[in-house]
Each structure stands twice: as structure tokens, then as C-alpha cells.
Amino acid sequence: MLTEMIGQRVVVDLSSQFVCLGTLQRVDDLHLELHDADLHDLRDTRTTRENYVAAALATGIKRNRKRVLLARAEVVAVARAEDVVSE
Secondary structure, three states: OHHHHOOOEEEEEEOOOEEEEEEEEEEOOOEEEEEEEEEEEHHHOOOOHHHHHHHHHHHOOOOOEEEEEEEHHHEEEEEEHHHOOOO
């Protein structure tokens, strides 16, 4: 299923206080690779995960990583950006 999302903008919820938005480039047994990504530490803001994601998608992903590898063991959920509900 994840391979169907390659080349699309995605939101990755991690088990930690991090969320990552970007373009899914590659998937293997251990990692997800995202390009032009915003890796955000939710401890840095007072906003909720849902509000941060909604705002980032509404105003455009603020890239702070050209490339990031995320450990699949830490991934809770992956959604296409267009499937995120902001209501």
C-alpha cells in the first residue's frame, strides 16, 4: 500500500512528538524516505498535531529537510496530504 503513495505528498505521524510532511520517495523494510520535508517537533509549539498539519497543508509545507529517512518502527500512520481532513 505504501508503494502506491510514492511521488505523492504525505503526512507521517510518528509515535514520538514528531510529525513529518513531504513527498514520499522510497519505502523499504526499515525506512520511509521523504524529500522536501518538514520534520516538526510538536514540543516546539503549543499547537496540536492536527492543527499543525492542517495549517502546514493550508499554507504550504515549509521544507526544513531536503531528504529525511524515517524509521518504519516509529511510524503510526501515513496519509496522503489530500486525504487529511481539516474541518
